Amino acid sequence: MDLIFYSPLSGPVVPLEDVPDPVFAQRMAGDGLAVDPIDHRVLSPCSAKVIQVHRKRHAVTLATDEGVEILIHIGIETVSLDGEGFQVRVSDGQRVSQGDILIEFDADLIARKAKSLMTVILVANNQRFHPTNLFQGLAEAGRTPLFLVHIEDHPAGTVAPPVDHALPPVESEPIIVEAEHGIHARPAAALADTARRYQSIVEIVRPSGKAADAKSVVALLGLEIECGDSIRIVARGADAKEAVQALNSVARTAFGRTDEKPSVSPVEKIVTPIFGAPAVEEEPGVLRGVSASPGLAVGQVAKLVRPVVQVDEYGQDSELERQHLHEAVALVRRDIEVEGAQAGESQSEILLAHRIILDDPLLVTETEKWIGQGKSAGWAWQAAARSCEEQIRSLKSGLLAGRAADIEDVALRVLWRLTGVEPQLPDLTDQSILVAEDLPPSILISLDRNKLAGLATVRGGPTSHVAILARSMGMPAVAGLPASVLALSEQEEIVLNGDDGVLETKPTRARLEKISAVRNEREALRVENQKTAQEPAVTRDGTRIEIAANIGGAAEAHEAVKMGADGIGLLRTEFLFLDRAEPPTEEEHLAEYLAITAALGDRPLIIRTLDLGGDKLPSYFPQIHEDNPSLGIRGVRLAQERADLYRDQLRAILRIGSRGRYRIMLPLVSGVEEVLELRAVFASLAQELGVLALPEMGIMVETPAAAMLADRFGAVSDFFSIGSNDLTQYILAIDRGHPTLGRKLDSLHPAVLRAISVTVEGASYHGRWVGVCGAMASEPAAVPLLVGLGVSELSVSIPMVPEIKALVRSLDLANCRKLAEKAVGLDTAAQVRTLVKEAFPVANAIAETGH
Numbered sequence: 001m002d003l004i005f006y007s008p009l010s011g012p013v014v015p016l017e018d019v020p021d022p023v024f025a026q027r028m029a030g031d032g033l034a035v036d037p038i039d040h041r042v043l044s045p046c047s048a049k050v051i052q053v054h055r056k057r058h059a060v061t062l063a064t065d066e067g068v069e070i071l072i073h074i075g076i077e078t079v080s081l082d083g084e085g086f087q088v089r090v091s092d093g094q095r096v097s098q099g100d101i102l103i104e105f106d107a108d109l110i111a112r113k114a115k116s117l118m119t120v121i122l123v124a125n126n127q128r129f130h131p132t133n134l135f136q137g138l139a140e141a142g143r144t145p146l147f148l149v150h151i152e153d154h155p156a157g158t159v160a161p162p163v164d165h166a167l168p169p170v171e172s173e174p175i176i177v178e179a180e181h182g183i184h185a186r187p188a189a190a191l192a193d194t195a196r197r198y199q200s201i202v203e204i205v206r207p208s209g210k211a212a213d214a215k216s217v218v219a220l221l222g223l224e225i226e227c228g229d230s231i232r233i234v235a236r237g238a239d240a241k242e243a244v245q246a247l248n249s250v251a252r253t254a255f256g257r258t259d260e261k262p263s264v265s266p267v268e269k270i271v272t273p274i275f276g277a278p279a280v281e282e283e284p285g286v287l288r289g290v291s292a293s294p295g296l297a298v299g300q301v302a303k304l305v306r307p308v309v310q311v312d313e314y315g316q317d318s319e320l321e322r323q324h325l326h327e328a329v330a331l332v333r334r335d336i337e338v339e340g341a342q343a344g345e346s347q348s349e350i351l352l353a354h355r356i357i358l359d360d361p362l363l364v365t366e367t368e369k370w371i372g373q374g375k376s377a378g379w380a381w382q383a384a385a386r387s388c389e390e391q392i393r394s395l396k397s398g399l400l401a402g403r404a405a406d407i408e409d410v411a412l413r414v415l416w417r418l419t420g421v422e423p424q425l426p427d428l429t430d431q432s433i434l435v436a437e438d439l440p441p442s443i444l445i446s447l448d449r450n451k452l453a454g455l456a457t458v459r460g461g462p463t464s465h466v467a468i469l470a471r472s473m474g475m476p477a478v479a480g481l482p483a484s485v486l487a488l489s490e491q492e493e494i495v496l497n498g499d500d501g502v503l504e505t506k507p508t509r510a511r512l513e514k515i516s517a518v519r520n521e522r523e524a525l526r527v528e529n530q531k532t533a534q535e536p537a538v539t540r541d542g543t544r545i546e547i548a549a550n551i552g553g554a555a556e557a558h559e560a561v562k563m564g565a566d567g568i569g570l571l572r573t574e575f576l577f578l579d580r581a582e583p584p585t586e587e588e589h590l591a592e593y594l595a596i597t598a599a600l601g602d603r604p605l606i607i608r609t610l611d612l613g614g615d616k617l618p619s620y621f622p623q624i625h626e627d628n629p630s631l632g633i634r635g636v637r638l639a640q641e642r643a644d645l646y647r648d649q650l651r652a653i654l655r656i657g658s659r660g661r662y663r664i665m666l667p668l669v670s671g672v673e674e675v676l677e678l679r680a681v682f683a684s685l686a687q688e689l690g691v692l693a694l695p696e697m698g699i700m701v702e703t704p705a706a707a708m709l710a711d712r713f714g715a716v717s718d719f720f721s722i723g724s725n726d727l728t729q730y731i732l733a734i735d736r737g738h739p740t741l742g743r744k745l746d747s748l749h750p751a752v753l754r755a756i757s758v759t760v761e762g763a764s765y766h767g768r769w770v771g772v773c774g775a776m777a778s779e780p781a782a783v784p785l786l787v788g789l790g791v792s793e794l795s796v797s798i799p800m801v802p803e804i805k806a807l808v809r810s811l812d813l814a815n816c817r818k819l820a821e822k823a824v825g826l827d828t829a830a831q832v833r834t835l836v837k838e839a840f841p842v843a844n845a846i847a848e849t850g851h
């Protein structure tokens, strides 16, 4: 029997050897043809099952019922487009007929940005199936037979050569893939091409145990190996050792590794190759990331391996599948509620987001659709979640990428419940430091906190979920570490320095003793600081700095008072009402504010108006497609789009009346007119309510525009509070949720310090005070600089109140000014940090111990 494969695209057909990519031209990825497309959609060349759509959306693999594996790779070097310009129309596991649309693409964009639009259509398992009758000329999509594949009735050559199972497997050390785009089609082809030269069975194995035949490009792509992932090469057979060595060499040559460790270790272990650039290990035993949560921990490595879930594609009866799904969702909802009951503010926010995702209408409808088509509940849920993730990721916002990670997390929880697979939680000792590529919040929350001493991750940065959770738990954390951290051995003793974003391996006894002394000193200090926490923070020369706290609700208001906060410098009101299908009513707003003012007594409260948008998107928020949500309808811009939401909130704030001391603060302001407009709305609402005395209205300085025009804003704003998280994001043009650039997102960057300096100067023209409520205010190294720049209020995370107060008491304003002056004249954030360390060793006791 001959299978016909029709051209997926219209355009001139090009022989493989003319494709401008040696991997394809030399048939390393398979045999077939290329088309130089004149249209913009890829049709399925045959009836088949979609094995995998590449996560960057530029390639798809299919398998026919006869076992022919087809790889369609759109354009050359298109993996680097990161999905831009591709719209996927199918999902993994889906059955497709010949002529169905698989992927649509923006031909102009790809032609401009990629090396070539030439699209290859290959039989990937061409050791077994051979394309024949290759077409020449101009193909018409869906109509021109591109090639044939002959299928034997009784396949002869498909049986793998016998392998002597008595031979021990040969295994490489863990390999950290550092090539930017992971193992995509071309690296996979290079690996497969090499592996096929050996008789042995060769597999690429993930730490979870999931393995793929290294001789199959399709199987390798199915492993979805990304940059930072850890893999091993395992071979079994007479030439296993040679095979593993050869794949090592592929890693070196095909993926640009230049530094080479000694070749083969004495027994059967093969050296660790690194795909791409070597891991940065500036000093031996020191891995540098970024500080995600301060503190110092000594503990044993516990690695997190995420379980792999297998689901059957087809279900039993649709009703039964629906019932299974509802039961699983209900169980996860209950789990989240149980966790929520014990959670702190930050964890609650994340759990809240998870609850919202569970009920997301798009996810639910999409799952229902698949179940209705005979799919199993697990398959349907997985496909729907992937498609939701895909849509969110296609918005290209790093902030939203965090949300996609939440969907992935929730999707897994439901799948675990559906399949009865338990997440393989790591074995924790009493002092474990969790090492993971990424840490889903649900797993972190489910671990025994008493046994966790710290968190070390490859992904994430200071504003990632891990960072937020770690800070709320008071646990040291370092994110953005080189992927080689994943190769540390289980139980290995390490030091995690959350202050400096450093992980130290193989600490010496002297080093451990030093650390232990520092920690004891810190604990004694913490106890000491707590004793004076209720007293004001006044510098040595008599300058009072108000130390307030950031909160998300009434429970935290009580906690803040207990910890000695002078007031609340930031109430994030949007967190009160994220978990809702309907916006909060005026009465609901008011009830919350009264609960908080009651907890505060006569301490001042700054109520920030709803700061929705970006990554905070409740279902009542206008669902508008934005290419760059962090540059879109966020913060005070909502007052225009959803005047009703702002109106209800402003009325409630006005109705607090004399039952509290409060100010109002507008987020993400970039124009003086925004403040004037809201002042007018506020005044007219006050008239409506018969309120005579209006509270002070200030702005957050989060945009470069607000900083630059502080002298102009001073005429219309009663005070300023620097939102350093967003200000850093916008000054440095680095998405605050970016998965890999987190390391560069440093608020101590001289450009950010200059923006603060300009703000303070502008504010002074009108005698306005400036505070800081972003994470920077809670960072001891930043405090002398902020004080020196003229900031008079710091609103910090609740646990940091006593320490920041004590630190302020140790400062001298004149010295801080000199320090700030020097800092704004430096080039880099690293130089600023060194400067502070040298000048204020007390604020950096950990760094003092130096490695």
Ligand code: PEP
Pocket (backbone or CB within 6 Å): 570, 572, 611, 702, 722, 723, 724, 725, 726, 727, 773, 774, 775
């Ligand atoms: C900030 O941007 O620094 C800030 C305090 O606001 P949020 O973190 O809520 O965006």
Ligand code: MG
Pocket (backbone or CB within 6 Å): 667, 702, 723, 725, 726
């Ligand atoms: Mg902000």
